[in-house]
Amino acid sequence: MSLSAVLTRIDDQLPTALDRLSGLLRIPSISTDPAYDADCEAAADWLVNDLQSLGVKAEKRPTPGRPMVVGHIDGPEGTTGPHLLFYGHYDVQPVDPLDLWHTDPFTPEIEDTPHGKVIRARGASDDKGQLMTFVEACRAYRDVTGTLPCRITFFFEGEEESGSPSLIPFMRENAAELTADLALICDTSMVAPGVPSIASQLRGMLKDEFTITGPRIDLHSGHYGGPALNPLREISRLITSFHDETGRVTVEGFYDGVREVPADLMRQWDTCGFDEQEYLSSVGMTRPHGEQGYSTLVQQWARPTLEINGLWGGYQGAGTKTVIPSEAHCKLTCRLVGDMDPDTLRAKIRKHVEDRLSPDAKITWNQDLDGSPAAVMNTDRPEFEAARQALTAEWDREAVLTGMGGSIPIAGFFKEVLGLDAMLIGFAQEDDAIHSPNEKYNVESFHKGIRSWARVLDALAK
Template sequence: MSEVLARIDKDLPEAIDRLMGLLRIPSISTDPAWKADCAKAADWLVADLNSIGFKAESRPTPGHPMVVAHGGEGERHILFYGHYDVQPVDPLHLWNRDPFDPAIESTARGDVIRGRGASDDKGQLMTFIEACRAWIQVNGKLPCRITLFLEGEEESGSPSLIPFMKENAAELTSDIALICDTSMVSPGVPSIAGQLRGMLKDEFTLHGPKIDLHSGHYGGPGLNPLREISKIIASFHDDTGRVAVEGFYDGVHEVPAELKRQWEASGFDEADYLNSVGYTKSHGEAGYSCLEQQWARPTLEINGLWGGYQGAGSKTVLPAEAHCKITCRLVGDMDPDDLRVKLRKHVEDRLPIDARVTWDSNLEGSPAAVMNTSRAEFEQARIALSEEWNREAVIVGMGGSIPIAGFFKTVLGMDAMLIGFANDDDAIHSPNEKYDVQSFHKGIRSWARILDRIA
């Protein structure tokens, strides 16, 4: 192991150069204008993996290619997942440099790699590939049989993912899946994600009069959809921040005491977390810490609200319609389909006479993903990370949703372990995205140590 780690340290400049080459490819998956560049990124990865001994291919899908690579041998079979596509770069004028002209910059906390995809997810997936490279260079082989599964549509809803997984289930199914698309709970604190929140999306339109009405003629006797939708939205929460939809908390569980202890000892600074975005206090559900609110409690958020005249100046109308976009983050055993029924009933029960509601027909929802942290690999990985970072690694939750973790279980019947080295200030999906050089370097070393223990 010491020789593998020494090789990683020695070859770090070359590893950074390789990452820069991948970052220069504008593989924006959501915009058809960049389709050829997504294919180029897939081909770049195939060439790099083949150069170190994997048998890699770019597999076509109705959308962007999947990269599948196989290496090593033996009974033990590990799958690694990452994605090579990136988010759009708008607004471009807020970037300090060309997003696809990556560079190393010095900051108060150390050097960072600046560029779109540096953290999400090219820098992260390359930590695993570089760990494999060092294993092969030092030992002539990988420690076990390894499959790499690199997606090109993660940032655009993964429309090809489930069909591809089903069609190639025998090839992709392994003992465990490793995912590197997450962050550390605070800088320098290695973290393994034990649970991810699910997601429910919905949208409704509240209809009132047949047409927009003159407020001089109907102001007073007329029903105003904006006023009525505001009443309904205000009814979603009580004064403590608790969601007031009947049955909303069905399937929600309290955090076990030992896990809560790990979270409290993780080094997370609640004040810094809030102050960094301009808050002076938490505005969430009373009685729960910020970490509990973010990782272990469900939410109902208003993401968009509009209606009536939106242009310059004034237009004195009662609008015919008002619109609302909603998302719910789900935890535990919450059922998105069941919750959708309860949420819609809550709205419909509060409609006044002469109002009606229509709902979006594009149903989106996925349950929370809870990892099987009792598996031996979680403790083995926790020890490996603790050794590398010289600090106790922690099992954490995540406020976001990474559907692939659940798909590995529901589609392929396999458990997943999520380990990432991003920091909360990496500005993923935003201008001036970055990835700490320390995250990249120690991420490579971490995967090498993890492979040594779980292979």
């Protein structure tokens, strides 16, 4: 079989593929709102029917929340190729505020823009359009060859946008069925327009929150201003102690488990087309303000952070109120990289704060917050280089092993629950407005995404 025949089939069938995508996009599968329960069921049914049309043995599986879609299909008879697990999600974010949409969010439209054609609808990029790039690649492969290149399990969930409460229990209960050689995840973006990307590391997350209590009640600042401990001043002093003048975190042992970026990976990042000035100016900044000695991209992908996300206390109403507040509050998060352990780091941060408390200051920590480690992919596996070469051939531009500043928990769950390495390949653009009004997906991303997956499947099967 010639791969070129599959690629030609993809080109010829693009209008039909866009019609199919539009059919899925019309279903308002908002997982966070019980009013859309029936629509989430309908989206799962739609996917089951579509997979069955490819010869996949697909089913809708119940959970305490939204259903899972699971499907299996074998590769060619006698194949020795890998067993791949492909993951995506069919649920979407709410569309509020509706008045900021230029079109109906569930009436997909193809629009001409200065940067080419886009399909605009809720879920176009996150994640229905991305999910369907893989399904359409499988369809073209089957149409041309009568089969798929290797054994594939399809695994689609309907709660990703609402915290995936049913995901881990379902994976544990069905681990034997879902275990494969490699997981493929499509819920990611390209590092820059036209630059194919494979996410090789994702930062983890640690959340914490504390309250500083000083006097037992709010105090009159004329009677107690001066001798009284002011919790707002105390918490400000503690927060200032988290970083030095270079932006480096001063918590003892904070950088344990952090690794420097390997030279070959740094070369790819340096030439990936990332525009630092555009990245900064798009949010009104003129320069980076993080850890000195590291580029913006390295800070975003490969360095840990300690950020203050919320700070409050005292009088918040109109005018003034001359009180010294009894309490002050702080919310913080850390993005984790490498082998940083969230539980160990939490203890270090708390010790840093408690060692610096003034006399008469009392601290209370929120005990209900969690954390998750970074996900670092095993890029030494030959599948990563095979996929990178396949993407390079399609986009005529060297594919890049990238990092991600945010977190995609499913990658870690695959490793933790199923023992699976994951490969993350997506074709979204930074301006796709996911989770926002007027979400879109470039038609080029959809088209070349399908072609890319066909090339990757062909490469992995060999």
